[in-house]
Amino acid sequence: MRLAVIGAGAVGSSVVELAADYGHTVTAYADSQSAAIDAGGIDVDAAFDRKQADGIVGDDDPAAAVEGPYDVLVEATPTTLGDAQPGFGHVETALETDRHVVLANKGPVAERYADVRALERDSAGSVLFEATVGGAMPVLSTIADFDPEQITAVRGVLNGTANFILSRMGAEGLGYEHVLAEAQDMGVAEADPTFDVDGTDAALKGAIVANVLSDGGNEYTLADADVEGIQDIEGSALELAAEDGHTVRLIVEVVDGEVRVGPRLVPEHAPLAPTGTRNIVQLETEHAGRLNISGRGAGGPETASAVLADVGRL
Amino acid sequence: MSDSTDEVRSYTVRLELVDKPGALLDALDPIASNGGNLLSIFHERGNLTPRGQIPVEVDLEATPERFEGIVEALHEAGINVIQAGAERYSEAITVVLSGHLIKTDLSDTVSRIQEATNATVTDLSLSAPEGTEAESEEPSSARIRLATEQNATQAVIDTIREVAEDKSLRVIEPLGPGGDL
Numbered sequence A: 001m002r003l004a005v006i007g008a009g010a011v012g013s014s015v016v017e018l019a020a021d022y023g024h025t026v027t028a029y030a031d032s033q034s035a036a037i038d039a040g041g042i043d044v045d046a047a048f049d050r051k052q053a054d055g056i057v058g059d060d061d062p063a064a065a066v067e068g069p070y071d072v073l074v075e076a077t078p079t080t081l082g083d084a085q086p087g088f089g090h091v092e093t094a095l096e097t098d099r100h101v102v103l104a105n106k107g108p109v110a111e112r113y114a115d116v117r118a119l120e121r122d123s124a125g126s127v128l129f130e131a132t133v134g135g136a137m138p139v140l141s142t143i144a145d146f147d148p149e150q151i152t153a154v155r156g157v158l159n160g161t162a163n164f165i166l167s168r169m170g171a172e173g174l175g176y177e178h179v180l181a182e183a184q185d186m187g188v189a190e191a192d193p194t195f196d197v198d199g200t201d202a203a204l205k206g207a208i209v210a211n212v213l214s215d216g217g218n219e220y221t222l223a224d225a226d227v228e229g230i231q232d233i234e235g236s237a238l239e240l241a242a243e244d245g246h247t248v249r250l251i252v253e254v255v256d257g258e259v260r261v262g263p264r265l266v267p268e269h270a271p272l273a274p275t276g277t278r279n280i281v282q283l284e285t286e287h288a289g290r291l292n293i294s295g296r297g298a299g300g301p302e303t304a305s306a307v308l309a310d311v312g313r314l
Numbered sequence B: 001m002s003d004s005t006d007e008v009r010s011y012t013v014r015l016e017l018v019d020k021p022g023a024l025l026d027a028l029d030p031i032a033s034n035g036g037n038l039l040s041i042f043h044e045r046g047n048l049t050p051r052g053q054i055p056v057e058v059d060l061e062a063t064p065e066r067f068e069g070i071v072e073a074l075h076e077a078g079i080n081v082i083q084a085g086a087e088r089y090s091e092a093i094t095v096v097l098s099g100h101l102i103k104t105d106l107s108d109t110v111s112r113i114q115e116a117t118n119a120t121v122t123d124l125s126l127s128a129p130e131g132t133e134a135e136s137e138e139p140s141s142a143r144i145r146l147a148t149e150q151n152a153t154q155a156v157i158d159t160i161r162e163v164a165e166d167k168s169l170r171v172i173e174p175l176g177p178g179g180d181l
């Protein structure tokens, strides 16, 4: 397949780097200011060198990359709330010209799921978005394999930063601010960790799962989720939980058409209490009990592997 | 959650005691010595049964097997068991509250939860880094374990949320029914 990779950050650059290993050709690559376009395949090393040296990937216009020669548009620009732009516009252009879309960007399917599906119905292209929930973990494809109707509940730890903070506070008896600063130093938390610690990122993933489970029924957005974050959680709360064999985790719960995100008490050794940045999703199925999927929920190569798995499914 | 027989459940036992010193202690001994865990004792002094005895209601936790042994032991000790095994309390919920627990009157918090819900607080642990003086500015946390009727856990949690919101406390709720996922 010929790929147009829009976004040249951790995810976009990893997709470009790994595409050839999966047998695909990158024919367009764009960041916010520039693009490299070549119908025969761009010079990947040259694009990486220029991004490194000059902050641009080539001499073309990013808009031309979205219009350009490709079979699949890989959307890896920043997740935005509300209108989900610029990602949504890229999805629109690709589908209107009957090309496929694979999303890493959560915005379009968390905030405008019905719009995306409507565009897809009128297009010969389709949209896949495995990478938006749980990075490398095959959450959405497992739900699809089981059939959403067979899934009665989905619970999970879907934000590595929040999980790192909580598990470290629990293990070391350290305060929230201290552990957050440490996570930032280690590069686990971003300079602005707001969406990770206030539950927004986890809630977007919950909304995506709810959209997939409702299968064209109700549409979910961030506004439909009941969200509480972990900011300034008391160290003493984790201590008391531990005395009782429990711990605290930021849990996303999608049950009975409700999306809820918040810190919850879970048994210390339960599957839903992973440590560090690890993610886990637990599917409750109608006939097969509980199924746990755990792994790395973020990271450039991890997320790119989910993107490329989607490309393979098209 | 499983149906195994070694699972601890809550039971309510109604006893009739003769009105003489030490009767209550004599009645509680068979419970403790047969592996029961006392949750609460409701001793209606002044209120007599038709037979002129004192009614006492005891809530306890035990495995079903041990509970049978307890009832047997009570009979053997000559204690009149009016009713046993009616499982008034069969679910345990644990929550953690954080915030200005002392300043916002923890005992009031607890009694409001109990009064509104029919639940009984069976355990309370407080962690207050700066001591428990009412004027303490440091937030503290409390772990509260409640015994409640089956199918009432959601109502209890909703009440805890309401009371906590009133007092600007953070509630960390258990995950799933009974919290044991």
Ligand SMILES: NC(=O)c1ccc[n+]([C@@H]2O[C@H](COP(=O)([O-])OP(=O)(O)OC[C@H]3O[C@@H](n4cnc5c(N)ncnc54)[C@H](OP(=O)(O)O)[C@@H]3O)[C@@H](O)[C@H]2O)c1
Binding pocket: A006, A007, A008, A009, A010, A011, A012, A030, A031, A032, A033, A062, A075, A076, A077, A078, A079, A080, A086, A104, A105, A106, A107, A131, A132, A135, A297, A298, A299, A300, A303
């Ligand atoms: N990182 C992860 O582990 C992970 C996991 C799952 C999903 N995601 C999602 O994947 C997406 C990309 O994540 P990331 O970590 O790679 O982000 P990132 O490092 O911040 O990179 C974002 C890239 O998008 C580019 N961009 C911004 N506006 C653009 C526009 N209008 N046209 C073309 N390119 C534009 C930026 O260009 P400049 O370089 O010019 O600034 C940058 O290269 C996000 O939506 C994120 O939520 C990430």
